[in-house]
Amino acid sequence: MAAGVAAWLPFARAAAIGWMPVANCPMPIAPRDHTKRHDELIILNVSGRRFQTWRTTLDRYPDTLLGSSEKQFFYDEETKEYFFDRDPDSFRSILNFYRTGKLHYPRYECISAYDEELTFFGIIPEIIGDCCYEEYKDRKRENAERLQDDQDDNKDCKLPNMTYRETMWRAFENPHTSTMALVFYYVTGFFIAISVLTNVIETVPCGATPSQKDMPCGERYTVAFFCMDTACVLIFTIEYLMRLFAAPSRYQFMRSVMSIIDVVAIFPYYIGLVMTDNEDVSGAFVTLRVFRVFRIFKFSRHSQGLRILGYTLKSCASELGFLLFSLTMAIIIFATVMFYAEKGSSSTKFTSIPASFWYTIVTMTTLGYGDMVPKTIAGKIFGSICSLSGVLVIALPVPVIVSNFSRIYHQNQRADKRRAQKVQKARLARIRIAQAGSSCTGFLQSKRNDLLNDLLELTGSDDEELLLSKSMSLLESQHHHLLHCLEKTTAHEFMDEQLYEQNCLETTVQSYTSRSPSLSSQDTPIGTCCTRRVKRSSPLPNSSMPLQPSHQHGPLQELSALRIQCGDKLPPTTSRSSLNMKTDEVGLFNCKGGQITTAIISIPTPHSATPDGDGLHGPPQRRPPPPPTGPAAASISTTASSTVFKVSAL
């Protein structure tokens, strides 16, 4: 229950009067506030600065230091105040959390100091409000990474027990880890550069010899260039194979961009080797040589900036797409307009709309080659509009891409924000776990205690209930009482989700056992809810076990799921059975008096099948944890969170 609405609990309880005429059962007794105290001011002295607040404000969050009895350790008898030797500035935000229910993270605060304060006062950081949570997480991540970097710099040694393959992979990915890796890195870089250079120089016309006309160097010194090419491709192939060998996941490596570039870079050479002097495909072969230029992309392994550029373009895909789309639209529009405008003039270059595309592109990007110019007045007008709009259309998405690039570049050293999704889920899970006490299951768990309390009450001892209910705060007990009243009104009980599913399962797998005679004869005069509960058991096929003493269940008998049900509060007829009950028995409640129907377990072990007529077995047979020593066919499954005790035999 959110403690922020604790103030409304009296209202909710008062509103419960609306249920009363509808209910058919008597309501449980309300928990009493024995320490009837007026709301008092508490003084919190934090390193000399005094904060004051109401006690109820602090009681809102009973699972923190200030809300629980832990603050008693800091109580100073003489000055009647609570003294904490902590930072008063940080304490401001912590106290505001109690007041407003929202925890804020002040920006000027150091992240580790803030974390320490939170831990001291028992507040989990996950409940920081959404307004400040992003900031908090960012700062925390930065801090963690800074610490991590420091640690990494310190430990430069080789990790022990790394296989040869792992060392190789590490050398490839981080060239500065060892000298060999560095050498390899530079050698490959050198050969990439050589390869690119030869590709370029191949096409330059070398000096003309007297015998031949001017021809490119590539055709003049064919052998030299061929040797150079072979050497480079050899190096690249060896490098690729080594990387493939060292990769931890070969399939993933083969799919990565860099490896594809490697393959594309060396492929044309091998294809060229295979098909030499074949006139038909030599044209295609020449085209393949173009792919040799991809070798330049291999440099991206050597350059961080190139990688970031590629990543930026990938992440700005939407902006680029928008740019492309708007450009296409504008090109088509203006090309159409220019075509029709220039249609009239003679010997015009604007022969068709696609032919006008070239003019539009050149004009919009403000290149203006001048190979196509409009001659008519209308054409000139629209041409000028085209060039003006081109500036705008192109200039708009570019700053976005630029800012993206700079942002990614700065972030490149930091961890991925893609983990934010998982962190969000983990954060919610942590909050849920930390507040497990006040969640739904808290109520179900406390129902056992409540019932124990009730039984104690009915035996006439009002004071003893204090002992058991003191473990819960007053607020919680009142809330649970409210939920209990709801249960009574509707004559149904809350249940755990898992139990509910079990229930559904078991109602379908039943075997009938004979009805106990005492069951049918029971008709308690108390409210209908009680009989209803008893009656509920009857339509269910898994009724209680027969009570006749004559029934002795052999070990081989199959039992269906059984239930022990107890009647509810009844006029106290003190029987020995009730007095025998021990208070520490979890999940067990005795039904008092002979008027109550009890379904009694007869576990199929010979020594325990002795049902009584009116009472109950001694505790050992129904204690949850130790399973019966009988045949393995029986398995007791009990769930402490339900008031219904179930035994299911396989």
Place this chain on the structure above:
Amino acid sequence: MHARTHTHTHTHTLNQSQTQTLCVAVNMGLVMGTFSMQSNKQDRTYRKDKIDDDFELSIVCHRPEGLDKLEAQTNFSKQELQVLYRGFKNECPSGVVNEDTFKQIYAQFFPHGDASTYAHYLFNAFDSAHSGSIKFEGFIMALSTLLRGSVREKLTWTFNLYDINKDGYINKEEMTDIVRAIYDMMGKYTYPALKTDTPKQHVDAFFQKMDKNRDGVVTLDEFILSCQEDENIMRSLQLFKNVI
């Protein structure tokens, strides 16, 4: 003459292509213009509404009457009123509770099921003036009736809660709605599992008990009389005396 006709045809063709381009341009312009105008207007109206809404919300602020006056009108002591008001103001700094906040607050207490329907009926019962929001005075008056009022007052309040259309009679449909809303608060995971006609059976039992003259509706007098005859109800009405 020949030259003139030549020029004449020349100008004629020029006019044709020119009109063509002009048509295209005008079309384009129209289209662009209407687009921009529409979006502009939409933007403006949307922004205006939003700003107006925010402005409206911020100026609603209610202060209750003086403490002495409230103490005279209700059965609470000064301290109790102070505690109640502090809690109220904490949750609703503007001094009024609207229905959504009310439903949210009430739902916090019943995490298992859906408390919104019942909260809606409760809200209508609290908001006797049907203004759409509950002020502190209304809140405190209802609480005073519920916690410190006489039996008759409590039962009258409950009758008003059940009487959804406030016509002075509770008929079966109204009661079924109320009972179903109560059962909704239980949620799905109950023991025993809720059947679809459980509320109906409950309502039938209720009418059996309350409707004395069997005319299908329950009037206030019948209601009070029947409740006074039932021990359980009488006892449970006194249950929340010491809630504050």
